[in-house]
Amino acid sequence: MAKVDCALKSNTLLCDRFKISHYPTLLWGPPSSFTWVSGESTGWEAIENGRKAELLLQFINTRVGKSFTLDDASTYDAHLVTADGIDYGQVAISNFDIEEATAQAMENIISQKLLNKKTRSSFVQFLQLLVVHHPSRNCRKGTAGLLMNLEELWPSLSTQDIEEELSDDGVIQEPDLKAVENFPICGEHIPRGYWISCRGSRNETRGYSCGLWLLFHAISVRVEDRLSSAAFRTICSFVDNFFTCKECREHFLEFCSSAKMKVSSRRQLVLWLWNAHNEVNERVGKVEASLGTGDPKFVKELWPTQTLCKSCWNEGVERKADTAFQDLFSLSDVYKFLLKYYGHALSSLSKGLSKLPQGIQDSDGHLRTQESTTSSAVTVPIGAALAIAFASCGFGAVACFWRTRQKKKKQVRRRV
Known part of the structure; x- marks a missing residue:
């Protein structure tokens, strides 16, 4: 089994070779049909009904002569679907x-x-x-x-x-x-x-x-x-x-x-x-x-x-x-x-948490976030920190700083 990201320019020729026009595209065939040789690649077929798990599994069962069911494995951890109905x-x-x-x-x-x-x-x-x-x-x-x-x-x-x-x-x-x-x-x-x-x-x-x-x-x-x-x-x-x-x-x-x-x-x-x-x-x-x-x-x-x-x-x-x-x-x-x-x-x-923390909301229904914790904080350089300050403190002082800086550049250009 292999996967290719056709959004990357480095894979353009490969994806064109196999006529990939949309995501997801699923192809089925022996390894030899996917080797890079001159001429048209043959021996593989497109899986037309691959978006639904039942149809994809039916296709695979037909090709390999098995009778797998979706109950054999969960599509994702059961704990992620909770009593509040959120998937x-x-x-x-x-x-x-x-x-x-x-x-x-x-x-x-x-x-x-x-x-x-x-x-x-x-x-x-x-x-x-x-x-x-x-x-x-x-x-x-x-x-x-x-x-x-x-x-x-x-x-x-x-x-x-x-x-x-x-x-x-x-x-x-x-x-x-x-x-x-x-x-x-x-x-x-x-x-x-x-x-x-x-x-x-x-x-x-x-x-x-x-x-x-x-x-x-x-x-x-x-x-x-x-x-x-x-x-x-x-x-x-x-x-x-x-x-x-x-x-x-x-x-x-x-x-x-x-x-x-x-x-x-x-x-x-x-x-x-x-x-x-x-x-x-x-x-x-x-x-x-x-x-x-x-x-x-x-x-x-x-x-x-x-x-x-x-x-x-x-x-x-x-x-x-x-x-x-x-x-x-x-x-x-x-x-x-x-x-x-x-x-x-x-x-x-x-954040890749293995389980959902308790206490999503406080008594007023306000969201309790952990955005200020070390694990989720973003290190913002000083220039960006100034930009963020615009939203809370207005543009006055910082904008004045940038205008002053720009004028100095103009003066240098005029002298040159």
Whole structure:
């Protein structure tokens, strides 16, 4: 048995040889059929129904003449599925897709040339949000490194400096962002080029938008009350400047406008995002149903489902034509569930804990995190520490420092 990551450029020729077009692709054959020889490779066959365990096992049994069953081995440790209905194995997979979405967001921003002087502030604020509240240690560390080096990679300019940077036709000269593009925001080889929990049964469904929702939810449960309003504005600004689906962006910004004065705590931020996501699912689900463009294996529905969180649903409430979906839910239970699902579960599994610690919440339903402990702390260089300070202390003193530094560079250039 062997595996190959076709997202790596070093494997491009090999993957092209075996006509790999999507993830996952499973091939079956004797070792000789996979040797590197000239001409077409023969003797192997593609496993068409490999996504479901039952069908894959049926295929293997047919080829080897056995009668294995899924009861012969568990797909993951039973202790990861607990009485609260949360599938922690699935949560761990979601963390994989959150990293993928973060790295792909960066890739999209650069490749589609969305970074410029006007969007620089929004970009920096989003990085500041990630470096403190991202669930992945890899992404927090990578973002801290980018923030530390951003002033060298892309110097900020004051109004006077911008005037001096104008070309003859009055257009601001943008810096070369190749170095920013090549910065490993979540580690080497990410984005990997494929999804797991966010992979649709069709190439055009789910994917990046699904991963971005996961990222936003995971951030929302980690934000302190005093920073919730800033986090809300940062998420809205990110979508406004860097999400290219015009219709999607406009609908999301409508949610932002309607809640501008209402988000002042973590609870409000978490539930606002949950509400927006469900409203989007309801609207898009109806459109997809009428046009037949939805993913048949991932029909959009209200979340969390009753199977996933029974206590989140109000008992005895039936939905009628004039019933808002919010009336179906117990918001206090939904909030507690979201804290566990996107908060503690992701943190625990990303640290590789063998079992889930007790005491997920305190009496107020607030998340008890261990982000300040040595095991999960990120070593942030001084430059990034200054960047993080922006979010809590404002931009004044540090921004002044950078402007002074930039002016000195300008003076040196003029003398030269």
